[in-house]
Amino acid sequence: MKEKATSFDIAHMAGVSQSTVSRALSNSPLVNKETRERIQQIARELNYKVDKNASNLRKQKSTTIALLLFEDPTSDDSMINPFFLSMLGSITRACANAGYDLLVSFQNLEDDWHAEFEDSNKADGIILLGYGDYLSYRTKLTQLEEQGTHFVRWGAHDEDHPGISIGCDNFQGGFDIANHLYNLGHRKFSFIGDADSHAPEFLARYTGFITALKKHGIPAQDISQVNAISTEDSGSEAMQFMLAENQFVDAIFCASDLIAIGVLRALRKTSLRIPEDIAVVGYDNIPVSAFTSPALTTVQQNTKKAGELLVETLLKAINKEDVADYLMPAELIIRQSCGSKK
Amino acid sequence: MKEKATSFDIAHMAGVSQSTVSRALSNSPLVNKETRERIQQIARELNYKVDKNASNLRKQKSTTIALLLFEDPTSDDSMINPFFLSMLGSITRACANAGYDLLVSFQNLEDDWHAEFEDSNKADGIILLGYGDYLSYRTKLTQLEEQGTHFVRWGAHDEDHPGISIGCDNFQGGFDIANHLYNLGHRKFSFIGDADSHAPEFLARYTGFITALKKHGIPAQDISQVNAISTEDSGSEAMQFMLAENQFVDAIFCASDLIAIGVLRALRKTSLRIPEDIAVVGYDNIPVSAFTSPALTTVQQNTKKAGELLVETLLKAINKEDVADYLMPAELIIRQSCGSKK
DNA sequence: CTGAAAGCGCTTACAG
DNA sequence: CTGAAAGCGCTTACAG
Numbered sequence: 001m002k003e004k005a006t007s008f009d010i011a012h013m014a015g016v017s018q019s020t021v022s023r024a025l026s027n028s029p030l031v032n033k034e035t036r037e038r039i040q041q042i043a044r045e046l047n048y049k050v051d052k053n054a055s056n057l058r059k060q061k062s063t064t065i066a067l068l069l070f071e072d073p074t075s076d077d078s079m080i081n082p083f084f085l086s087m088l089g090s091i092t093r094a095c096a097n098a099g100y101d102l103l104v105s106f107q108n109l110e111d112d113w114h115a116e117f118e119d120s121n122k123a124d125g126i127i128l129l130g131y132g133d134y135l136s137y138r139t140k141l142t143q144l145e146e147q148g149t150h151f152v153r154w155g156a157h158d159e160d161h162p163g164i165s166i167g168c169d170n171f172q173g174g175f176d177i178a179n180h181l182y183n184l185g186h187r188k189f190s191f192i193g194d195a196d197s198h199a200p201e202f203l204a205r206y207t208g209f210i211t212a213l214k215k216h217g218i219p220a221q222d223i224s225q226v227n228a229i230s231t232e233d234s235g236s237e238a239m240q241f242m243l244a245e246n247q248f249v250d251a252i253f254c255a256s257d258l259i260a261i262g263v264l265r266a267l268r269k270t271s272l273r274i275p276e277d278i279a280v281v282g283y284d285n286i287p288v289s290a291f292t293s294p295a296l297t298t299v300q301q302n303t304k305k306a307g308e309l310l311v312e313t314l315l316k317a318i319n320k321e322d323v324a325d326y327l328m329p330a331e332l333i334i335r336q337s338c339g340s341k342k
Numbered sequence: 343m344k345e346k347a348t349s350f351d352i353a354h355m356a357g358v359s360q361s362t363v364s365r366a367l368s369n370s371p372l373v374n375k376e377t378r379e380r381i382q383q384i385a386r387e388l389n390y391k392v393d394k395n396a397s398n399l400r401k402q403k404s405t406t407i408a409l410l411l412f413e414d415p416t417s418d419d420s421m422i423n424p425f426f427l428s429m430l431g432s433i434t435r436a437c438a439n440a441g442y443d444l445l446v447s448f449q450n451l452e453d454d455w456h457a458e459f460e461d462s463n464k465a466d467g468i469i470l471l472g473y474g475d476y477l478s479y480r481t482k483l484t485q486l487e488e489q490g491t492h493f494v495r496w497g498a499h500d501e502d503h504p505g506i507s508i509g510c511d512n513f514q515g516g517f518d519i520a521n522h523l524y525n526l527g528h529r530k531f532s533f534i535g536d537a538d539s540h541a542p543e544f545l546a547r548y549t550g551f552i553t554a555l556k557k558h559g560i561p562a563q564d565i566s567q568v569n570a571i572s573t574e575d576s577g578s579e580a581m582q583f584m585l586a587e588n589q590f591v592d593a594i595f596c597a598s599d600l601i602a603i604g605v606l607r608a609l610r611k612t613s614l615r616i617p618e619d620i621a622v623v624g625y626d627n628i629p630v631s632a633f634t635s636p637a638l639t640t641v642q643q644n645t646k647k648a649g650e651l652l653v654e655t656l657l658k659a660i661n662k663e664d665v666a667d668y669l670m671p672a673e674l675i676i677r678q679s680c681g682s683k684k
Numbered sequence: 685c686t687g688a689a690a691g692c693g694c695t696t697a698c699a700g
Numbered sequence: 701c702t703g704a705a706a707g708c709g710c711t712t713a714c715a716g
Contacts, residue, residue, distance in 0.1 A: 004490075006693060017703045022695060032701060047489050052464045053404065054693035057395040057708045064445075069434070082629065085427045092411070096448040101464070103406075104446050106438040122394045122443070147389050148346075287424065291633035348709060359687045364711060374685060396709035399692045 005046045014039050025050060064101040065314060066123035067091055070130035070137070081230060081258065082286040083303070084129055087154065090307025091127060098311060100124075125150035125314045138162070152314045154306065156200035157325050164317065166309050166326045170201050173299040173330030174208025177253050177281050180297070180332060182216050184339050186251035186279055189213060190224040192238045192263060193255020199229075202255040205283060209253055224249065228259050235262025243270060250279060251338065257282035257289045260296055264337075275339035285333050294336035302328060347388045356381050367392060406443040407656060408465035409433055412472035412479070423572060423600065424628040425645070426471055429496065432649025433469060440653060442466075467492035467656045480504070494656045496648065498542035499667050506659060508651050508668045512543050515641040515672030516550025519595055519623050522639070522674060524558045526681050528593035528621055531555060532566040534580045534605060535597020541571075544597040547625060551595055566591065570601050577604025585612060592621060593680065599624035599631045602638055606679075617681035627675050636678035644670060 007025070011018040016035060024031045024039035031039075042048075056062045069084060088104070095102040103123055126144070128151060141162040144151055152164045181189065193199070195206040210220045224247055228238040235254060239262065242249075254260035260282030264274065272278050274294055282289055285300040309326060316323045349367070353360040358377060366373045366381035373381075384390075398404045411426060430446070437444040445465055468486070470493060483504040486493055494506045523531065535541075537548040552562045566589055570580040577596060581604065584591075596602035602624030606616065614620050616636055624631055627642035651668060659665045 008693085018694085019696080019703060019705095020701090022693095023702090026695085030701060035701085047485065051399070051693050053395045053399040054708090055695075057393070057399055057710085058693080058695045060708070062395065082424075085431055088430065089427055092446050092448055102446045104434050104444045106434055143389065288630050288633050291630050291635070293633075293635055350709085360710085361687060361689090361712080362685090364709095365686090368711085372685060377685085393709050396692090397711075399694085400709080400711045402692070 004051075005048045006051070007048075010039060010042050010046065010048060013042050062101075062122060062124050063099065064103055064123045065095055065311065066103040066105065066126045068126055068128050068130075069104065069106050070128070081256075082288065083256070083284045083301070086286070086303040087129060087307055087310075090304045091129075091311060092307075094308045094311035098315060100311070100315070124318045125152070127151070127310050127314060128153035128155075130154075150314060150317045152310050152317065152323075154310060156204055157327055164313060164323050164325055166306065166313060166328070167201070168301040168306070168328045169330045170204035171208035171211075173283060173332075174205035174210075174253070175212040176208075176330065176332045177205075177283075177297075177299060178209045178212035178216075180334070181251045181253070181279060181281065181338060182213065182218075184279070186339075187218070188222075188249045188251070189218070190226065190242065190247065190249040190252045191255070192226050192228050192235060192242075192252055192259055194227050194229060195225055195255075199255075205253075205255055228255065228262075230256040230258050232258050232262035232265065235259030236266040237262070239263040239266035248278075251281070252278065253281050253283075255283055257284045257286045257296060257298055260298070260337075261288065261292060264292055264296075275337055279338040281338050289333075290335070292337070297335045297338040298333050300331040300333050302331070346393075347390045348393070349390075352381060352384050352388065352390060355384050404443075404464060404466050405441065406445055406465045407437055407653065408445040408447065408468045410468055410470050410472075411446065411448050412470070423598075424630065425598070425626045425643070428628070428645040429471060429649055432646045433471075433653060434649075436650045436653035440657060442653070442657070467494070467660045469493070469652050469656060470495035470497075472496075492656060492659045494652050494659065494665075496652060498546055499669055506655060506665050506667055508648065508655060508670070509543070510643040510648070510670045511672045512546035513550035513553075515625060515674075516547035516552075516595070517554040518550075518672065518674045519547075519625075519639075519641060520551045520554035520558075522676070523593045523595070523621060523623065523680060524555065524560075526621070528681075529560070530564075530591040530593070531560070532568065532584065532589065532591040532594045533597070534568050534570050534577060534584075534594055534601055536569050536571060537567055537597075541597075547595075547597055570597065570604075572598040572600050574600050574604035574607065577601030578608045579604070581605040581608035590620075593623070594620065595623050595625075597625055599626045599628045599638060599640055602640070602679075603630065603634060606634055606638075617679055621680040623680050631675075632677070634679070639677045639680040640675050642673040642675050644673070 007018050007021045011021045014021065016039065020031060020035065021039055024036040025043060092102055126149060145162045152166060155165050155167050156170065157165055157167055191206050191209055193202045193206065195203050197203060206225065210223055213223060214220065226238040226242055228234040235258060252263060254263055260280055263280055267274060267278065274280055282296045282298040285298045289296040289298050306328060313323050313326065349360050349363045353363045356363065358381065362373060362377065363381055366378040367385060434444055468491060487504045494508060497507050497509050498512060499507055499509055533548050533551055535544045535548065537545050539545060548567065552565055555565060556562065568580040568584055570576040577600060594605060596605055602622055605622055609616060609620065616622055624638045624640040627640045631638040631640050648670060655665050655668065
């Protein structure tokens with residue numbers, strides 16, 4: 001293993017000063033073209049690359065973005081929610097395109113939030129991504145903001161939340177689902193998923209859902225709601241609970257596709273046919289949702305766009321440009337699980 | 343936005359030297375307990391965190407691992423292969439558990455390999471992950487090795503490849519699939535997927551497949567093979583090609599689940615029934631494979647274990663411990679797409 | 685147990 | 701266009 005070359009080594013070989021090497025390698029026009037090319041040639045031969053730690057330390061910026069994935073501590077340890085995995089892919093790509101590196105770290109919400117502050121020293125900004133108990137990390141956002149850390153989070157728009165958020169219009173998504181189901185003739189509804197301020201995204205879907213149904217004359221108290229976090233198992237348990245309680249409905253709106261898949265699993269053990277006896281709708285449009293039987297009607301959140309937007313917005317914030325919350329439109333994906341003819 | 347505090351600020355506040363602050367914050371036993379606690383208390387109040395760039399520069403290590411995802415340039419730009427996404431999740435977790443940060447970067451194989459060398463300055467080691475043209479990056483591995491960079495790659499074991507590789511026993515996987523299909527009564531076979539040294543993993547699956555069939559008296563020349571890269575579209579095209587050429591077989595072994603899903607899609611447009619008229623088998627056991635109709639028989643690669651192994655092995659290499667290639671066993675996942683009774 | 689000092693490898697004003 | 705020098709914020713021998 002060779003010793004790693006430094007800019008001094010190159011300076012020595014090229015017969016110039018180290019300052020000149022540094023300039024040449026950053027393509028500074030201040031350096032004579034021939035000198036520059038000679039230096040770059042030597043650097044290439046030596047496989048020399050600028051030491052990022054030294055360079056970042058000196059420049060006081062890192063050209064790195066940190067992605068903080070946090071999850072409900074109860075969720076399956078071995079798997080990440082496919083929706084966030086998809087976001088991760090998209091964010092990775094967007095960072096690469098912008099010439100930024102991406103530092104990924106995991107976070108259980110139980111942990112203390114040391115990691116963020118750690119990250120804030122290695123990255124120019126942070127992207128926060130995850131379902132999880134919103135209230136429990138709200139104060140942390142405030143701390144981040146006070147600290148002057150640039151961050152953008154994926155999630156529900158909230159009047160006076162700290163920092164910037166990019167999210168999907170969950171209210172609209174729930175609203176559209178309700179109208180779609182109502183127009184197909186369904187009249188008795190249930191919502192499966194947590195629906196309180198700890199899970200503001202689910203709550204917004206729920207609120208959109210009941211708001212639309214109210215317009216059709218169906219009051220909220222006629223719509224049953226069963227708690228569930230975003231996992232298959234949780235969805236399956238919720239459905240089993242409803243069956244055990246003899247709660248029968250025409251249509252179930254699940255707060256996420258994973259929940260819906262769990263619900264389908266539980267229903268398969270019964271004689272109920274989907275969608276003839278009961279319609280099931282999900283949310284997220286994860287890849288699997290197109291392959292369940294029947295294929296899930298769901299709401300698409302454009303993860304590609306979302307990732308790009310998160311990165312773009314964060315970079316603007318880092319550059320002290322003005323940034324604002326952004327709500328992406330939700331798109332209804334109609335498949336077979338709700339009894340549509342389509 | 344406050345100015346970021348430094349160890350000097352804390353030293354000033356605590357009335358000690360900056361050296362002592364540094365020691366206290368790294369929990370050095372050299373510092374008086376009370377002094378240490380006082381300093382840590384102040385640091386906490388200030389939300390002070392050690393500057394990683396400075397610390398790394400001084401220590402000459404980064405406690406960071408870089409993950410290099412490379413992909414076939416032809417694959418769909420908007421999506422990462424779900425198998426690698428799953429690996430990414432597992433690697434992220436394993437890094438977090440080991441106290442390492444993970445730097446993720448993308449790479450098109452067309453790019454020149456600057457990025458690796460970049461990364462090698464920001465990370466203590468590199469994990470290489472991806473399908474793609476193996477031959478085209480082989481020389482790069484040699485360069486990395488010469489440079490003294492620690493790296494581990496996911497992929498096919500190869501007698502004299504540079505560096506360490508962790509992989510799944512693709513030969514065994516193909517072998518088991520062949521036996522399974524043969525025992526179910528299938529006699530006329532096809533393999534869909536690239537099967538040359540550019541794609542050594544696919545090749546090993548193919549080799550295992552034909553080796554097992556040869557033992558059953560079916561010579562390699564009786565087994566058709568159609569090229570495809572690991573995407574749905576490529577699988578669908580390959581199947582359409584076979585249909586157009588009137589190549590009819592009992593059973594198709596697809597080099598990946600994505601290919602198999604494309605094959606199913608193409609077959610749905612015909613009158614052929616799966617598995618009655620034709621069996622289809624995939625590879626990878628991606629989440630979707632359990633939900634296709636019929637559900638895909640496939641080969642599982644344990645991504646959780648694989649991620650842990652990759653990280654663990656790389657850390658050992660970084661610590662100059664002896665490391666060796668490792669081949670994980672492949673596990674047959676039997677579902678409905680091959681006509682098994684199970 | 686503590687402090688003064690060197691130095692990690694760069695970038696960039698400053699001077700020419 | 702080029703060089704000498706300062707300094708980014710730490711860690712760690714060295715000296716006491």
